[in-house]
Structure formats: C-alpha cells, structure tokens
Amino acid sequence: MALSGPQKTVIQLVGVVVLMGGLAWASVPFYDWFCRVTGFGGATGVAEQGSDTILDKTIKVRFDASKERGMPWEFKPVEREMEMRIGETGLAFYEAYNPTDRPIAGQASYNVTPYSAGGFFEKIACFCFDEQVLQPGERVQMPVTFFVDPEIVEDREAKYVHTITLSYTFYEIDLPEGYAALEAQAENNTN
Structure with a gap:
C-alpha cells in the first residue's frame, strides 16, 4: 500500500514531534550529567572522601547565600571566606532560621564561580544533598565538607x-x- 503525499507528510510530522519530545525529555538529565562531569555552569563534583594529595599552594573560598523570592527563611554563611591549601578538606557552615509560625521545607541549589573551577570543587557532604525542614522559630547550622581537587x-x-x-x-x-x-493536625487542634 503506497501512501499519498498528505499521508506521508502527516507521518513525517508525527515522527518529528515524537523525536523532538524525546529529545526534550532527555535534555534535562543529560544536561545535569554533562554539567556534573565537566563542571560546566559551575556544577560541582561529589567525592566519597577527601583528597590524598595536599599542595602547598593556597586558594580562597568565599561563601554566598541567597533565597528565592518569597522564601521566608533567613539564610546566610557563618563564615564569609576561608583560605586553605589545595587538596585540604574544608568545613563551612551556613545558618538558616525559620521566623514563621509554621514548618517550612526548603531545598538548596548551588553553583561555583568562576565556572572553570566547578569541575575541581568536590563536595564530600552537604546540606544541599537533602531537603531541609525547619520548625517555627528553629535556627540551624548546616555543614558542607569539601576540597579543591x-x-x-x-x-x-x-x-x-x-x-x-x-x-x-x-x-x-x-x-x-x-x-x-x-x-x-496542629491547625485542627488550634481551631
């Protein structure tokens, strides 16, 4: 059975739509993988343990904190900057405070600048790996353990x-x- 011109065009268009949809679906995980492997866009690496090599050369690490618009928490680094030897394991803390009268869950996104350093910044443990829930009035210090490869x-x-x-x-x-x-349940108990 031969397809007519319009039928062939419709089948080709459906094929293009399916292909484009598949590419769109795969683009987010592929881009995430690409950024983590290459450090592109300031994505950092994740390491199981610290570096075996520590150089005599030092590097400064600065810490920055921000919130998405509407996020009611207070959020800031405890220490703004540290100087450390390259390869040395560092430990820094960020502080979060929930000033509201309700529990609030949050998740942190992160990046490193300059972007060329992203592939060499290795996190061993980080509060950003998990969602955080703060109770009303709760203040916490959240650690990040890292090294520069x-x-x-x-x-x-x-x-x-x-x-x-x-x-x-x-x-x-x-x-x-x-x-x-x-x-x-707490809301029902107050009513």
Whole structure:
C-alpha cells in the first residue's frame, strides 16, 4: 500500500514531534550529567572522601547565600571566606532560621564561580544533598565538607583561579507527607 503525499507528510510530522519530545525529555538529565562531569555552569563534583594529595599552594573560598523570592527563611554563611591549601578538606557552615509560625521545607541549589573551577570543587557532604525542614522559630547550622581537587593546578584555564565562590540559593518546597499531616493536625487542634 503506497501512501499519498498528505499521508506521508502527516507521518513525517508525527515522527518529528515524537523525536523532538524525546529529545526534550532527555535534555534535562543529560544536561545535569554533562554539567556534573565537566563542571560546566559551575556544577560541582561529589567525592566519597577527601583528597590524598595536599599542595602547598593556597586558594580562597568565599561563601554566598541567597533565597528565592518569597522564601521566608533567613539564610546566610557563618563564615564569609576561608583560605586553605589545595587538596585540604574544608568545613563551612551556613545558618538558616525559620521566623514563621509554621514548618517550612526548603531545598538548596548551588553553583561555583568562576565556572572553570566547578569541575575541581568536590563536595564530600552537604546540606544541599537533602531537603531541609525547619520548625517555627528553629535556627540551624548546616555543614558542607569539601576540597579543591589538586588537578586544578594542571588545568589550562582553572590554574589561574585564586578565589572560588560557593553560592547557595534556598527555595521553598512542599512539606514531606509526614510533616504536612502534622501541620494539618496542629491547625485542627488550634481551631
């Protein structure tokens, strides 16, 4: 059975739509993977443990904090800057405070600048790996453990980096199911 011109065109258009939809669906996980592997866009790496090599050369790490519009928490780095040897494991803290009368869940997104340093900034542990829930009036200090990979001194562009800025942005997310039920129960008890 031969297809007529209009039928062939419709089948080709449906094929293009399906292909484009598939590419759009795969683009987000592919882009995320690409950024993590290459450090593109300031994405950082994740390491199981610290570096085996610590150089005599130092680097400054600055800490930045912001919130998405409408996020009611207060959020800031405890220490604004530290100087450390390349390869040395660092520990920094960020402070979050929930000034409201309700529990609020948040998730932090992050990046590193300059972007050329992103692939060499390795996090061992970070509050940003998990969602955070703060109760009304709760104040917490959240740690991030990291190091700068000694291979940075061999990279064509990154070897000239003397200061790295680690930035976090907190945004509000839906409370996990257990918390939402507790919040509803507390609301019913006050009425």
